[in-house]
Amino acid sequence: EFGDVLFALVNLSRFLKLNPEDALRRTIRKFRTRFQKVEQELKSRGKSPEDSNLKEMDEIWNLIKKNE
Numbered sequence: 001e002f003g004d005v006l007f008a009l010v011n012l013s014r015f016l017k018l019n020p021e022d023a024l025r026r027t028i029r030k031f032r033t034r035f036q037k038v039e040q041e042l043k044s045r046g047k048s049p050e051d052s053n054l055k056e057m058d059e060i061w062n063l064i065k066k067n068e
Contacts, residue, residue, distance in 0.1 A: 037060075042060070
């Protein structure tokens with residue numbers, strides 16, 4: 001079950017002396033920041049996420065991630 005996987009990941013994070021909630025918050029913060037940059041890049045191209053496709057957004061995402 002997926003819940004079992006999540007439970008195992010929480011236990012792994014504790015074993016590694018990481019706070020799972022803090023780790024998730026950091027990940028969400030990074031995701032939001034990157035997605036905002038994707039939206040900004042699309043806007044500079046005269047597009048919105050709705051006007052774009054997954055391939056284009058993935059390419060922008062990977063470029064942003066590479067430049068971090």
